[in-house]
Amino acid sequence: MAIFDSDAELMDRRDLAQLQLERLQATLHRVYKNVKFYKKKFDEVKFLPEDCQSLEDLSRLPFTTRRDLAESYPYEMFAVPLREVVRIHSSTGSPGAPIVMGYTARDLRNWAKLAARVLTAAGVDRDDVVQVTLSYGLLTSAFGLHYGVELLGASVIPTGPGGTARQVGIMRDYRTTVLVSTPSYAQVLADQMEAQGVDAKNMHLKLALLAGEPWTEEQRREIESRLYLTALDHYALSEAMGPGVAGECEHRRGMHLQEDHFFPEVIDPKSGAILPAGELGELVLTTITKEAVPLVRFRTGDLCRLQYEPCPCGRTLARISRIQGRSDAVVIVKGINIFPGRVGQILAGILGDEPLYQLVIGREGHLDYLEVKIEVREGLFFDKMTQQREFLLQLTRKLAEAIGVQPRVKLVEPNSIARDRETSPLVIDLRK
Amino acid sequence: MAIFDSDAELMDRRDLAQLQLERLQATLHRVYKNVKFYKKKFDEVKFLPEDCQSLEDLSRLPFTTRRDLAESYPYEMFAVPLREVVRIHSSTGSPGAPIVMGYTARDLRNWAKLAARVLTAAGVDRDDVVQVTLSYGLLTSAFGLHYGVELLGASVIPTGPGGTARQVGIMRDYRTTVLVSTPSYAQVLADQMEAQGVDAKNMHLKLALLAGEPWTEEQRREIESRLYLTALDHYALSEAMGPGVAGECEHRRGMHLQEDHFFPEVIDPKSGAILPAGELGELVLTTITKEAVPLVRFRTGDLCRLQYEPCPCGRTLARISRIQGRSDAVVIVKGINIFPGRVGQILAGILGDEPLYQLVIGREGHLDYLEVKIEVREGLFFDKMTQQREFLLQLTRKLAEAIGVQPRVKLVEPNSIARDRETSPLVIDLRK
Numbered sequence: 002m003a004i005f006d007s008d009a010e011l012m013d014r015r016d017l018a019q020l021q022l023e024r025l026q027a028t029l030h031r032v033y034k035n036v037k038f039y040k041k042k043f044d045e046v047k048f049l050p051e052d053c054q055s056l057e058d059l060s061r062l063p064f065t066t067r068r069d070l071a072e073s074y075p076y077e078m079f080a081v082p083l084r085e086v087v088r089i090h091s092s093t094g095s096p097g098a099p100i101v102m103g104y105t106a107r108d109l110r111n112w113a114k115l116a117a118r119v120l121t122a123a124g125v126d127r128d129d130v131v132q133v134t135l136s137y138g139l140l141t142s143a144f145g146l147h148y149g150v151e152l153l154g155a156s157v158i159p160t161g162p163g164g165t166a167r168q169v170g171i172m173r174d175y176r177t178t179v180l181v182s183t184p185s186y187a188q189v190l191a192d193q194m195e196a197q198g199v200d201a202k203n204m205h206l207k208l209a210l211l212a213g214e215p216w217t218e219e220q221r222r223e224i225e226s227r228l229y230l231t232a233l234d235h236y237a238l239s240e241a242m243g244p245g246v247a248g249e250c251e252h253r254r255g256m257h258l259q260e261d262h263f264f265p266e267v268i269d270p271k272s273g274a275i276l277p278a279g280e281l282g283e284l285v286l287t288t289i290t291k292e293a294v295p296l297v298r299f300r301t302g303d304l305c306r307l308q309y310e311p312c313p314c315g316r317t318l319a320r321i322s323r324i325q326g327r328s329d330a331v332v333i334v335k336g337i338n339i340f341p342g343r344v345g346q347i348l349a350g351i352l353g354d355e356p357l358y359q360l361v362i363g364r365e366g367h368l369d370y371l372e373v374k375i376e377v378r379e380g381l382f383f384d385k386m387t388q389q390r391e392f393l394l395q396l397t398r399k400l401a402e403a404i405g406v407q408p409r410v411k412l413v414e415p416n417s418i419a420r421d422r423e424t425s426p427l428v429i430d431l432r433k
Numbered sequence: 434m435a436i437f438d439s440d441a442e443l444m445d446r447r448d449l450a451q452l453q454l455e456r457l458q459a460t461l462h463r464v465y466k467n468v469k470f471y472k473k474k475f476d477e478v479k480f481l482p483e484d485c486q487s488l489e490d491l492s493r494l495p496f497t498t499r500r501d502l503a504e505s506y507p508y509e510m511f512a513v514p515l516r517e518v519v520r521i522h523s524s525t526g527s528p529g530a531p532i533v534m535g536y537t538a539r540d541l542r543n544w545a546k547l548a549a550r551v552l553t554a555a556g557v558d559r560d561d562v563v564q565v566t567l568s569y570g571l572l573t574s575a576f577g578l579h580y581g582v583e584l585l586g587a588s589v590i591p592t593g594p595g596g597t598a599r600q601v602g603i604m605r606d607y608r609t610t611v612l613v614s615t616p617s618y619a620q621v622l623a624d625q626m627e628a629q630g631v632d633a634k635n636m637h638l639k640l641a642l643l644a645g646e647p648w649t650e651e652q653r654r655e656i657e658s659r660l661y662l663t664a665l666d667h668y669a670l671s672e673a674m675g676p677g678v679a680g681e682c683e684h685r686r687g688m689h690l691q692e693d694h695f696f697p698e699v700i701d702p703k704s705g706a707i708l709p710a711g712e713l714g715e716l717v718l719t720t721i722t723k724e725a726v727p728l729v730r731f732r733t734g735d736l737c738r739l740q741y742e743p744c745p746c747g748r749t750l751a752r753i754s755r756i757q758g759r760s761d762a763v764v765i766v767k768g769i770n771i772f773p774g775r776v777g778q779i780l781a782g783i784l785g786d787e788p789l790y791q792l793v794i795g796r797e798g799h800l801d802y803l804e805v806k807i808e809v810r811e812g813l814f815f816d817k818m819t820q821q822r823e824f825l826l827q828l829t830r831k832l833a834e835a836i837g838v839q840p841r842v843k844l845v846e847p848n849s850i851a852r853d854r855e856t857s858p859l860v861i862d863l864r865k
Contacts, residue, residue: 138591
């Protein structure tokens with residue numbers, strides 16, 4: 002079984018701990034010196050970078066949240082001058098402003114290397130032809146694995162999303178062996194093949210690397226049996242890097258976390274206390290090699306378990322379990338994080354103050370949809386149907402721009418959305 | 434004035450000619466040995482690779498056309514095994530099947546380097562923040578400059594297309610200095626700024642690198658005065674590489690052609706005879722460093738002039754004039770090459786045989802549209818409106834998938850499209 006970077010991935014855990022400590026100390030010095038946000042945070046708890054003498058000392062520092070990142074929009078979290086930055090990404094749908102991610106040339110080299118590790122662990126080698134159906138753009142998802150495939154020397158076909166019939170044709174004609182997509186799009190592709198009468202058995206597919214939305218072992222089994230391939234999970238965290246943070250090997254015992262670049266903790270999301278290995282809690286990551294935007298104790302919001310038992314693949318890196326849910330209110334629709342409270346802020350921005358509203362999320366076929374119900378008040382109805390239509394179109398467009406997903410906006414009668422969050426919660430997720 | 438690769442860009446022209454000859458000889462040997470298509474072509478004119486003793490000898494070889502590339506779909510033109518290929522791109526809208534482009538790791542390194550040359554010649558340096566609004570995907574356009582920006586050490590923001598209001602926000606907040614887009618999208622952005630009340634003077638924009646569709650000096654002046662920047666032209670030829678083949682320097686005396694990678698000829702499109710420097714004709718390029726898919730005497734279809742007079746910037750590389758038009762019937766809509774005859778083939782595939790049809794191309798605001806008029810025959814009209822609508826939707830979808838542009842399909846009365854190609858040509862281009 003191939004390992005991309007055996008020096009790092011098979012490292013003795015004592016050596017790894019020493020390496021982590023050195024990199025952590027360097028990171029803390031760097032952010033204290035270059036990022037006002039961290040200087041202030043460290044000073045508040047009277048922590049100097051030189052106080053970090055062991056990995057345990059890290060727990061004395063406060064967490065960093067998505068809200069912190071959003072409030073530093075656009076460049077306040079950058080620990081290097083803009084001229085050192087060679088790539089800028091951004092995530093939408095966060096509370097408040099978008100979150101901006103920056104990468105130095107070395108950050109990009111590390112990213113490609115870590116993506117290549119995930120790909121190699123999944124069984125990809127230079128003979129493979131990898132079709133990337135994720136969206137290339139401000140989000141990190143497609144670029145993450147794209148650069149890893151190139152570094153590995155496999156072939157990448159950057160189709161991007163959409164054009165499903167054409168994707169199937171390319172997959173067949175170009176002899177694609179590895180599919181990179183969301184789990185739901187893998188199912189859409191399987192449907193399309195059936196509709197076109199294309200037998201997946203006659204394709205060259207051997208592997209699908211899936212992530213970007215919550216998915217289950219049942220989905221994995223369905224995708225594997227319909228597409229005649231192995232489907233593996235990986236972890237793509239935009240704020241820390243993008244895809245490449247962690248990924249499954251063929252043994253499927255959780256996703257190997259690149260601990261020489263990300264120092265993990267699992268905490269109780271309520272108390273913030275660090276939980277012992279194996280317990281379910283919120284993953285907290287500290288980036289220990291990132292130059293442009295280092296993160297100290299970043300609360301990912303993702304619920305999982307950390308496992309340190311040896312893996313038959315030989316990798317000594319810890320593993321995180323399949324993500325079991327979110328510790329915050331975020332919902333993921335079509336791979337985009339949506340903070341329900343943000344929808345209210347946007348509506349308030351348009352309507353003057355916040356109306357009663359409710360999000361309904363569901364799935365049609367394999368595709369997610371988001372419905373935004375808004376309770377109508379005096380003045381929100383118009384006599385003329387055309388005027389109302391125009392208003393709805395505008396609302397839809399503004400919401401789509403702000404949250405990154407095209408919603409269906411539905412105006413409902415006054416008092417039809419109950420005030421009781423128990424019987425009528427902010428989010429109704431019909432996918433569960 | 435900065436030059437990215439002065440060894441190559443300022444090379445003595447005799448040294449350049451010697452380098453070109455050596456690279457040409459290596460290329461001819463490689464394609465003769467590895468690509469059946471070239472072996473056959475060379476054999477037909479009794480030409481052996483060792484017969485190439487001077488650059489003039491190249492003219493004894495036949496041309497390679499887009500049709501040749503399409504007929505070799507997908508991998509017949511590849512001069513290296515697929516395992517050497519790390520990237521696959523494709524262009525749509527060609528006659529027959531799509532054209533598939535492959536790149537080895539070295540091809541990609543060269544591509545990034547040549548894109549960095551074009552960017553540097555335009556005045557981009559590592560302090561710049563470059564917003565790429567072109568589409569990332571199977572087409573080469575966005576990726577072409579993206580990798581060049583990274584190599585240069587400037588910052589790239591890969592927004593991709595669309596979301597114009599958001600693009601303006603990013604441009605302002607992220608302090609974008611360089612815009613990469615099509616000329617028409619630059620105009621759309623200017624409109625959007627006006628609509629949002631954003632004064633372009635207060636942005637940080639200094640440069641726009643525009644290509645991907647025919648544009649004029651009038652458009653350049655309009656874009657420059659509305660966006661308060663310098664707008665420069667470059668040449669993006671997907672089949673040979675993508676963006677990076679040639680680009681303007683600040684002196685705007687044509688686009689410097691990367692002659693150490695592409696050997697140019699300008700021919701009479703009718704007779705195929707080579708024309709002297711300065712005369713208008715069809716550009717023919719031979720790639721002399723490409724490993725994956727080398728092209729010998731590739732007819733670009735683009736009409737321009739070759740100029741060898743010294744440029745004040747010091748670059749000794751020849752220049753090509755602004756592209757003056759096309760030698761074939763191709764029309765460019767929204768940056769996509771459309772071969773009008775291909776539309777007929779697709780319609781024939783759907784309807785059983787080819788109907789009378791006509792393409793009308795125009796511009797609404799700054800955006801191109803394509804209307805496909807189809808003459809109705811017996812059986813093409815349906816009693817039920819819903820059935821007809823469904824049929825139109827299907828036609829539109831299939832055409833959009835095949836040619837890469839969403840057309841407006843219009844069914845017209847029998848005998849309303851005249852048979853006379855003079856008074857009623859296949860293509861009516863209202864943009865001219």
